[in-house]
Amino acid sequence: MTALEYKISRPIKELSPFVxxxxxxxxESEDSHKVTVMPDGRVDIHFFYSDREAFHASIAGLEHAPxxxxxxxxxVMFAVSFKLLAMEYVLGASVAALVNxxxxxxxxxxxxxxxxxxxxxxxxxxxxxxxxxxxxAGNKPVDPRKLKMNDAIYASKGAASVQAISEAAHWSSRQIxxxxxxxxxxxxxxxxxxxxxxxxxxxxxEGKLFPEDFFADQAHFIKEVKKYSGYTPKExxxxxxxxxxxxxxxx
Numbered sequence: 001m002t003a004l005e006y007k008i009s010r011p012i013k014e015l016s017p018f019v020x021x022x023x024x025x026x027x028e029s030e031d032s033h034k035v036t037v038m039p040d041g042r043v044d045i046h047f048f049y050s051d052r053e054a055f056h057a058s059i060a061g062l063e064h065a066p067x068x069x070x071x072x073x074x075x076v077m078f079a080v081s082f083k084l085l086a087m088e089y090v091l092g093a094s095v096a097a098l099v100n101x102x103x104x105x106x107x108x109x110x111x112x113x114x115x116x117x118x119x120x121x122x123x124x125x126x127x128x129x130x131x132x133x134x135x136x137a138g139n140k141p142v143d144p145r146k147l148k149m150n151d152a153i154y155a156s157k158g159a160a161s162v163q164a165i166s167e168a169a170h171w172s173s174r175q176i177x178x179x180x181x182x183x184x185x186x187x188x189x190x191x192x193x194x195x196x197x198x199x200x201x202x203x204x205x206e207g208k209l210f211p212e213d214f215f216a217d218q219a220h221f222i223k224e225v226k227k228y229s230g231y232t233p234k235e236x237x238x239x240x241x242x243x244x245x246x247x248x249x250x251x
Contacts, residue, residue: 003029004071004242006249009124015131017142017150018086022124023249024078024117025071033071035245038229039063041158041195042081043095043184045105047112047123050075055114057105061098062184064194066230071245078117080127084191085150087183089142090134096185145171146179153188158195159214162188197228198246205250209233 005026011019020042027033043062049055051074071077087095110130116123149169152160165188166173173188180188196214200221215221225233229244242248 004033004248007120008249009120012128015128015135017147018083018090018135019128019131020081020083022078022080022120022127024076024120024123025245025249026077027071027073027075030073032073034241034243035069035071036229036231036243037063037067037069038197038244038246039065039194040198040201040246041191042083043087043098044079044081045109046077046079047117048075048077049114049117055117056107057109057112058102059095059098059105060102061095061100062186062191062194063100064186064190064228065100066228067100076117078120078123080131083150083154084184085142085146088146089138089140090131092134092138094183094185096182099185145169149176153192153195157199157214158192158197159199160192162192165192193224194228197224200225200233201246202250204233204236205239205247207237209237 005028006024008021008023010016010021039062041062044060045057046060047055047057050072052072053075082090087093110127112123112127116126146169149165149171152165152168160168162173162176166176169176177187180186180191184191199214204225210218210221215224222232225231225236229236236244236247239247
């Protein structure tokens with residue numbers, strides 16, 4: 001099995017409503033590594049290069065189905081994973097057209113170049129400064145309804161009902177769904193289902209192959225896991241050849 005190097009860093013407090021994490025995956029071996037990427041409710045911006053591919057940046061929208069890909073040999077990827085509010089208040093652009101898809105960004109996007117991928121800690125600091133600048137430059141206070149919606153969704157790990165989120169945000173479910181479809185390309189219910197699935201990663205990686213608070217019963221748990229991963233909880237736990245990259249990083 002190809003050995004990969006992982007690192008993850010959480011954002012400073014001021015950025016936590018917008019940024020989920022910064023992370024890196026480096027494959028220094030001569031072999032590519034096949035992986036299954038599962039939906040996790042995040043929008044990612046990747047900065048990448050390998051021996052065969054020039055440095056480039058790309059943005060990946062939300063996913064509602066698993067995808068098969070590979071981490072190329074001799075490759076480096078640094079990335080930032082965003083929460084929902086970042087689309088409006090950091091990127092200033094909808095990702096509705098990027099569901100299960102990605103798009104290339106300008107090579108000089110946010111001033112990041114290939115040399116910035118030599119030092120992960122410095123990369124995190126530079127990107128944090130840039131994101132902070134974008135939020136200030138937007139001069140747009142976060143809508144309190146959207147902030148409360150954001151908090152309710154993430155605090156419950158997707159387990160809160162649409163009605164509960166609507167009531168917490170003092171915002172009608174119809175308006176929230178219009179907002180979700182406009183900015184993210186999914187309904188609120190669909191997004192919460194994905195986030196609830198992601199919350200199961202930790203327990204599955206520990207071999208706890210039964211439903212916890214987020215699922216009604218064992219049948220519902222298995223059905224949802226297979227829907228978003230293509231595999232049973234037992235198969236995910238085995239993680240043969242480190243195929244399930246999001247579970248591998250937890251270890």
